[in-house]
Amino acid sequence: MTKQTDNVVAVDIGGTKILTALFDVDGKMLKNTFCLTLAGEGVNAVINRLVSAVKEISPPHISAVSIACAGGIDTARGVVVTPSPHLPGWENLPLAEIITEKTGVATYVLNDASAAALGEQRYGVGTGVKNLVLLTVGTGIGGGIIIDGKLYLGARGGAAELGHMTIEATGRECGCGNTGCFELYASGTALVNHVLEQIRGGKKSSLVDMAGGKLDKITAEMIDDAARRDDKLAQSAIARLAYYLGVGIVNIVNIFNPEMVVIGGGMAALGEVLIAPGRIMVEKRAFSINAQSVRIVIGSLGNEAGVYGAAAYALEKGRAK
């Protein structure tokens, strides 16, 4: 078998974009392309776009396609069981089987945050770290767990729904059916919602002018900007988010005793202001043996963590055959 035939194509399907990347056998990204998901056009339209992107980026031979996808994924069967709300109509979709039929190669499907954890552990900030937990903090919160150097997927692939651990037992109602979920307090959406509630309740903020008076235009990025320019409401909202993120990280550190907690996702752009309070909380609140051994860091692969992890998963499955 020539080396070229061992290349794999990794795909990260998000609610907005599909990132497709070609990797060589050593896990080096050779090229990548973006296209829009346009999930509203229906499942078949998205799958056709995905297959076109895979075919365009592929050399004549690839050994596998590996897909990181939001939602509850049965990785062993390659089935999207409970999709993300951004992918309507994907319930019980046998994605691996469909893509194998259209491309003729083995296809793997895993949860996007689990893929991101594997990506950061194999090629990013967590290279060489044996026990690592990753949180993707963006619109919601996803999680990925590496135990003893291996991706932990649970009984069916549903492990690491860390965004839905309870953080306020009598708190807000979540779309998942639980109340007080972590992502309702520590995600980008939670940050924006909290700021809107405060402004509507009469709090002053430069964000009203920044958004041209249209409150629904306020984004997490704008709140970060305003905080850097000393806007008190924006600063207190970010401090509140960092507090809740810290509470979640303390739980994770107590349960897993990881060497590293990696923060990825769009909110990771906030950097130290997001994670520094969590470090102090871990020192104060977590079991001391666990607190002593953990580093809390921002991921280094950005929005490519998912494709790196998907590629690693396929390459390792290929080697195990």
Ligand SMILES: [Zn+2]
């Ligand atoms: Zn929930």
